[in-house]
Amino acid sequence: MTVIDRLIFRCICLSVLTVHSSAQSMAWSEVEHHVSGVVDTRIGYADSSDSYLSGGLGKFSANNGSQIALSQLGLSYHTLWGDAWSSRIIANAYVDGINNGLGLTEALVRYRDIPSESGIRLDVEFGLMYPKISLENVATAWASPYSLTYSTMNSWLAEEVRHIGLSTTIESLGQYRQSAHDFSLTAEAFMFNDTTGAILAWHGWTQTSRQTLLQETLPITTIPAMQPDGMLAEQAANSDPFTELDDRIGAHVVAKWTWRNKGSVQAGYYDNNANTLIVKQGQYVWLTQFGHVGAKWLLPYGVSFTSQYMQGSTLMTNTDGLPVVDNDFHSGYVMVSKRWLQHRVSLRVEDFSVTDNDETPEDDNNEDGQSLTVAYQYQLDKPWFIQLEYNVIDSTRPARKYLNQSIDLVEQQWQVSSRYFF
Amino acid sequence: MIGVSLNRDKKKMSLRSPLSLTALLLLTQLASQLFAQSVSAQELLILNQQGQAAVNVVVYLQPNNAENRVVTAQPAKAEVHQKDKQFSPYITVVQKGQEVAFVNEDDITHHIYSALGPKRFSFKLRHEQEQQLIMFETAGHVSMGCNIHDWMSGHLLVVDTPFYAITDSQGKVVFNALPEDDFTVSVWHPQLKLNDNQQLQTFHLPNKQPIVITLEAEFDSIPKQQSLDEFEFLEGY
Numbered sequence: 114m115t116v117i118d119r120l121i122f123r124c125i126c127l128s129v130l131t132v133h134s135s136a137q138s139m140a141w142s143e144v145e146h147h148v149s150g151v152v153d154t155r156i157g158y159a160d161s162s163d164s165y166l167s168g169g170l171g172k173f174s175a176n177n178g179s180q181i182a183l184s185q186l187g188l189s190y191h192t193l194w195g196d197a198w199s200s201r202i203i204a205n206a207y208v209d210g211i212n213n214g215l216g217l218t219e220a221l222v223r224y225r226d227i228p229s230e231s232g233i234r235l236d237v238e239f240g241l242m243y244p245k246i247s248l249e250n251v252a253t254a255w256a257s258p259y260s261l262t263y264s265t266m267n268s269w270l271a272e273e274v275r276h277i278g279l280s281t282t283i284e285s286l287g288q289y290r291q292s293a294h295d296f297s298l299t300a301e302a303f304m305f306n307d308t309t310g311a312i313l314a315w316h317g318w319t320q321t322s323r324q325t326l327l328q329e330t331l332p333i334t335t336i337p338a339m340q341p342d343g344m345l346a347e348q349a350a351n352s353d354p355f356t357e358l359d360d361r362i363g364a365h366v367v368a369k370w371t372w373r374n375k376g377s378v379q380a381g382y383y384d385n386n387a388n389t390l391i392v393k394q395g396q397y398v399w400l401t402q403f404g405h406v407g408a409k410w411l412l413p414y415g416v417s418f419t420s421q422y423m424q425g426s427t428l429m430t431n432t433d434g435l436p437v438v439d440n441d442f443h444s445g446y447v448m449v450s451k452r453w454l455q456h457r458v459s460l461r462v463e464d465f466s467v468t469d470n471d472e473t474p475e476d477d478n479n480e481d482g483q484s485l486t487v488a489y490q491y492q493l494d495k496p497w498f499i500q501l502e503y504n505v506i507d508s509t510r511p512a513r514k515y516l517n518q519s520i521d522l523v524e525q526q527w528q529v530s531s532r533y534f535f
Numbered sequence: 536m537i538g539v540s541l542n543r544d545k546k547k548m549s550l551r552s553p554l555s556l557t558a559l560l561l562l563t564q565l566a567s568q569l570f571a572q573s574v575s576a577q578e579l580l581i582l583n584q585q586g587q588a589a590v591n592v593v594v595y596l597q598p599n600n601a602e603n604r605v606v607t608a609q610p611a612k613a614e615v616h617q618k619d620k621q622f623s624p625y626i627t628v629v630q631k632g633q634e635v636a637f638v639n640e641d642d643i644t645h646h647i648y649s650a651l652g653p654k655r656f657s658f659k660l661r662h663e664q665e666q667q668l669i670m671f672e673t674a675g676h677v678s679m680g681c682n683i684h685d686w687m688s689g690h691l692l693v694v695d696t697p698f699y700a701i702t703d704s705q706g707k708v709v710f711n712a713l714p715e716d717d718f719t720v721s722v723w724h725p726q727l728k729l730n731d732n733q734q735l736q737t738f739h740l741p742n743k744q745p746i747v748i749t750l751e752a753e754f755d756s757i758p759k760q761q762s763l764d765e766f767e768f769l770e771g772y
Contacts, residue, residue: 163602227648227682251764251772258766288650288680374759409763453593534768
């Protein structure tokens, strides 16, 4: 461990001890408990191939054909104690006949005191959490208010970009300056995400609302390089997205400007600081670094605009440090949404790619694609939404030839959902 | 919203006959009340820079003579509600020394705090209908927020006078009983782009004619008190 690693590790330990003593000093009756959740049941039809969830290269969570699924049963148990401390545990369950599961997706404690007299607020979180990137996933249990499927970049976060870490945000609230402008800077230090990038390399971008459960591992599409004589023969059949292999701490920083009632803009950089010389039990360490920008803005006529873009690289080497998988990637989306009365219409377009820079034979990770999503939401009652959604993804992925599929593929999906929030 | 009315002292007369005295006293009181109503009610019309009604702005009057600030009537009860994750009303005005009740009408916790002003406070209202009483002893502007829902924004103006009101949909306020005096008339709104968010003018009141005040500055846009994500089930990500 480096000096910085040790310092961050001590901070994490100190925060855990502080939370523990704070909770002990307060009577149980003074702790507030809240439960919220979402039940999302869908009927759908996909014109695709076998889903990535079952080890295929299909970009949706559904296999080719029709499907009825409990696409999300999300439960959030929230406690508050004192003025500043709270905790949140989020569990999700999925019953789709492809990969049923029940488990934790987030679990964290949070310190968020009222702002100081100069309007500075400290917000600290520790636990299993997402990096603060997504502008779509803001509803209960990380659901999106806008669409059933998340954008490709946020689907990737849901799949393998999560960690156990410490997130510290310092905010300057404009209300204290009689200003409409808020500024924040978030610094995150994390571990337990050393394989981040593997799934993106081997099945590319997906469009899903499936969040990997804490105990889950992700099936890797069979590729020739993973055969006994291939360069990836030592790779396990499944990738474990929440494992710690190199004892190194990664970091993410994001700066955000919010103009109240008008919009927000953010920019950040993520580096998992991984040591790629390590492989344990078939799990290679991947060095994944990316920058991201995003904006959410209210346009005239009540139209909301949301856009995010990320660009970066992921590297996996053998134990001698020679690159085995060396990819650049990007993904971006633009979404406009209009809500009126009980109706909401959302339109999202996306562009994504993976560029394979290495010479490893029989492991082509290249990909290039575009996507369109059209979603209509009708609010039957305050907590109950009916949603219709259409997705189409037009992509080129040479690795499909390993599965005797067409390299160029247009995949489509139609879904009707009942989403009940409580 | 109107402040309080001022009861004027009645003039005393000396008469010889007790019966005539009673009758005359009654007549005098009646005349005095009629007189008082006709001369002490004061209407003010507040217009924005474009000459349109300035709605929901605070108007308060400070008499030149300090004795005229003393009234016998109790000030109106003041409540600031949290409803649908918004402060309601957006602007509240109270007299110095008055208690304000903060009432949570939502079924979720709010963590109310003051961001600016002479009174700093913070408290949680954990469930529906929970209340917190706060006494405001010092005049000034109190800007309020919620630490859980950052888009919530409310304002409380504490004034050192019993004569205060908020303009109606026609931009009007009416003070039913004013002592005769020179008044500093303040028009205040948290988004009024002037020093201390207010415009001051002096008038001798009451005046039989409505007083028309045209504001010399524009308003900043008034916060909508809603998240950028228009959705009822946001989770604080």
